[in-house]
Amino acid sequence: MKIERDGQTVFPVIVSNSSSLKSVNFFLLKEREMLYLIDAGMNDEACWNTLLHTLEVNNLSLSDLTGIILTHHHIDHVGLVDRIVSRHPIPVFVHKEAVPRLKREPAFLEKRADFFEKLYKEMGCGEAGEQQARFVREAIEKNKDNALQASLTPIEDDFLTSLSLRIIETPGHAPDQMALYDEKRGWLFGGDLLISHISSNALVEPDSSGNRMMTLVQHRNSMKKCLDLKMNIVFPGHGTLIENGESLIQNRLSRIDKKAGKFVSFIENGSATAAEIALRYYKNVYYDQFSLVMSEVIGHLDYLENRGHVAKIKVDGVWQYTIQP
Ligand SMILES: [Zn+2]
Known part of the structure; x- marks a missing residue:
């Protein structure tokens, strides 16, 4: 498959799998003599062979590549770098926020582990939270060989003008997430901002100084920012290409409001901590997918707090949420 318009060509590299994400996607983008790879899949044979095959059938080779641009630092976007x-x-x-994460800088990762330990305690997560915080800390040593060796260039604002792409910062799913936008063609390389068949998670993360970001609020703002763009095609990190970007965003925004409304009713009915809300809404999934569930709940509580619908006070070291009149 290739998509051509006004002298620019996208060759999607789509590697299907049986996970809920359905596929890992990355993209070759050719304009004049330049060939960029946007994202780099997983570090596995399926992604590697599909990349080589896509190059070959289009009379291209690795040596034609001009550069790689990463939409964010997650493992399924940087694997082949x-x-x-x-x-x-x-x-x-x-x-620039991707650098300490991709290089697995120990000082940052320790700060990040401290962050989760404190966060889960304050959210009332008890033993499940302590277990996850231990897991995050142990992963520092266990995954230390996964640091990227390649030298990384933090992107400059308008460096991509030669490629007729512009960078749109779209944090939320990841603090370093950026979309690449081609205004003339209405093409948006969105990373995991928008996925056609599932709503992408706004994962709770600290910034590079270790401070908590309101990731769901960021994710909402990032989606709203893209509503102002003409989007003929969104090239997503997973699943099928998206031609109805605008209505998909509207749908995702209204689902956030709906879930937030549900959490308000839980608080009205006596659930006061994030962990209590999580257990009540997600039941056993709270234990099975703890970090994803807590990101969802904390994110929606942030959103409600940000809008003045709820407030929180710390009682014995744990945040208790209450409805604001
Ligand atoms: Zn991701």
Whole structure:
């Protein structure tokens, strides 16, 4: 498959799998003599072989690549970077917030582990929270070899003008997430901002100084920002290409309001902490997918707090949420 318009061509690299994400997608983008790879899949044979195959059937090769641009630092978007760059040294462009994460800087990761330990305690998560915080801390040592070796270039504001792409910061799903937008063609390379068949998670994360960000509020703002764009095609990190970007965003925004409304009714009916709300809404999924569930609940509580619908006070070290009149 290729998509061509006004002298620019996208060759999607789509690697299907059996997960709920359905596929891992990344994209070759060719304009004049330049060939950029937007995202770099998983570090596995399926992604590697599909990339090589996509290049080959389009009479291209790895050595034609000009550079790699990463929409965000998640493992299923950066996997092939080192394999490519070790064979064909090219710049790898990232958001500056991606650097400590991709390089797995120990000082940052320790700060991040402290952050989760404190957060889960304050959200009333008890043993489940302590277990997850231990897991995050142990992963620092366990995954230390996963640090990217390639040198990373934090992206400059308008560096992509030669490529007729502009960067739109879209934090929320990840603090470093950025979309690449081609105004002329109405093309948006969105990373995981929008996925056609599932709503993407606004994962709770600290910023590079260790402070908590309101990630769901960010995610909402990022989606709203894209509503102002003409979007003919959204090229997502997973699932099928999106031609109804605007209505999909409207749908995602209204689902956030609906879920937030549900949490308000829980608070009215006596659930006071984030963990209590999580258990009541998600039941056993609270234990099975703890960090995702807590991101959802904390995110929606932030959103409600931000709008003045709820307030929180700390009692014995745990945040208690109440309805604001
Ligand atoms: Zn992601």
